[in-house]
Amino acid sequence: MSTAGKVIKCKAAVLWELKKPFSIEEVEVVPPKAYEVRIKMVATGICRSDDHVVTGNLSTPLPAILGHEGAGIVESIGEGVTAVKPGDKVIPLFTPQCGRCVVCKHPEANFCVKNDLTNPRGTMQDGTTRFTCRGKPIHNFVSTSTFSEYTVVDETAVVKIDAAAPLEKVCLIGCGFSTGFGSAVKVAKVTPGSTCAVFGLGGVGLSVIIGCKAARAARIIGVDINKDKYAKAKELGATECINPQDFQKPIHEVLTEMTGGGVDFSFEVIGRLDTMAEALSCCHEAYGVSVIVGVPPGSQNLSMDPMLLLTGRTWKGAIFGGFKSKDSVPKLVADFMANKFPLDPLITHVLPFQEINEGFGLLRSGKSIRTILTF
Numbered sequence: 001m002s003t004a005g006k007v008i009k010c011k012a013a014v015l016w017e018l019k020k021p022f023s024i025e026e027v028e029v030v031p032p033k034a035y036e037v038r039i040k041m042v043a044t045g046i047c048r049s050d051d052h053v054v055t056g057n058l059s060t061p062l063p064a065i066l067g068h069e070g071a072g073i074v075e076s077i078g079e080g081v082t083a084v085k086p087g088d089k090v091i092p093l094f095t096p097q098c099g100r101c102v103v104c105k106h107p108e109a110n111f112c113v114k115n116d117l118t119n120p121r122g123t124m125q126d127g128t129t130r131f132t133c134r135g136k137p138i139h140n141f142v143s144t145s146t147f148s149e150y151t152v153v154d155e156t157a158v159v160k161i162d163a164a165a166p167l168e169k170v171c172l173i174g175c176g177f178s179t180g181f182g183s184a185v186k187v188a189k190v191t192p193g194s195t196c197a198v199f200g201l202g203g204v205g206l207s208v209i210i211g212c213k214a215a216r217a218a219r220i221i222g223v224d225i226n227k228d229k230y231a232k233a234k235e236l237g238a239t240e241c242i243n244p245q246d247f248q249k250p251i252h253e254v255l256t257e258m259t260g261g262g263v264d265f266s267f268e269v270i271g272r273l274d275t276m277a278e279a280l281s282c283c284h285e286a287y288g289v290s291v292i293v294g295v296p297p298g299s300q301n302l303s304m305d306p307m308l309l310l311t312g313r314t315w316k317g318a319i320f321g322g323f324k325s326k327d328s329v330p331k332l333v334a335d336f337m338a339n340k341f342p343l344d345p346l347i348t349h350v351l352p353f354q355e356i357n358e359g360f361g362l363l364r365s366g367k368s369i370r371t372i373l374t375f
């Protein structure tokens with residue numbers, strides 16, 4: 001029996017309050033309005049950015065259905081939707097691509113003005129939400145809300161992918177993989193033979209390493225306080241790994257000495273102000289490029305000595321690896337299908353969706369890289 005045009009009752013993980021576990025609830029998901037798409041989720045990854053919402057580091061209106069690294073199948077479409085049809089395999093896009101705004105028209109930029117990150121409303125483009133639970137409206141999260149058996153997204157925030165793609169793997173292209181990989185190949189533009197330092201060896205940091213290796217960097221130094229992360233980092237291309245806690249001096253001094261003056265490219269993939277400063281300082285004073293990938297704690301500032309930039313360093317940052325989401329995600333899926341990069345090493349755990357709190361526990365304890373929740 002078709003569910004198109006009807007309210008769907010299904011399970012979703014609702015975050016009612018900060019610093020509380022997710023609550024698996026029955027929610028109502030209303031049909032998509034014009035230019036909207038309702039998706040049956042098949043798989044979703046757990047990213048540290050979701051956890052940043054739980055801790056309060058990343059602000060978004062609550063109660064909300066989080067999750068932004070998913071893949072699913074179109075259940076129904078609203079009026080006027082042409083980009084996808086029921087049955088299509090799709091990836092929701094937490095950075096939309098409307099195709100019409102000044103950012104979408106810019107050849108390099110990807111942070112479409114329709115994003116819900118800078119001033120999050122936790123709604124669809126029309127300012128309302130498609131979820132209710134126990135009679136209350138429940139907010140969306142960054143245009144996606146993948147921690148639900150069904151979700152509704154704007155047409156600008158979803159893209160069709162190869163019908164043969166394994167959704168329980170390519171969901172990582174919805175965030176972690178693309179963010180890390182793009183930070184290396186598109187934002188930093190890592191060059192052959194270069195030296196790179198990657199601070200933070202989680203799912204996103206390891207994807208930076210995959211990107212540095214693909215760009216044929218000669219030396220890739222992983223930096224993490226959890227030594228359990230080193231084996232995987234080396235398997236994916238790190239040539240050495242170091243722990244800042246093993247040294248008496250700041251890690252940027254260690255890296256500067258190790259590399260005879262500083263690395264060519266550095267990446268902060270943790271989300272801490274102190275490591276952002278260390279990553280900037282460890283790149284070469286005359287030509288180093290440092291990229292901020294980690295999401296910093298909300299409303300905190302970092303003071304820095306402008307001399308660090310005056311001598312020639314470049315300091316950058318990007319959301320979603322600088323990729324224009326609609327243009328890039330289908331191509332990245334095709335590249336994965338053509339074995340151009342791996343995703344399997346990033347997946348350490350697979351759990352049924354109902355065990356979402358266990359999945360977050362694995363992330364917080366440093367035991368997982370990516371946990372995939374399956375529906």
Ligand code: PAD
Nearest residue numbers: 048049200201202203204224225226270271294295319320
């Ligand atoms: P993760 O928690 O899996 O990995 C972070 C890693 O950093 C872990 O291995 C930690 O052990 C390590 N770490 C923690 N503290 C330190 C420290 N003081 N020094 C060295 N290492 C440390 O997270 P993730 O890989 O899912 O995400 C990493 C960051 O990237 C996080 O802040 C997330 O919010 C952000 C992110 N940004 C975007 C974007 O579009 N820019 C997208 C996705 C994720």
Ligand code: ZN
Nearest residue numbers: 047049175176
């Ligand atoms: Zn993410």
Ligand code: ZN
Nearest residue numbers: 098101104112
């Ligand atoms: Zn746009």
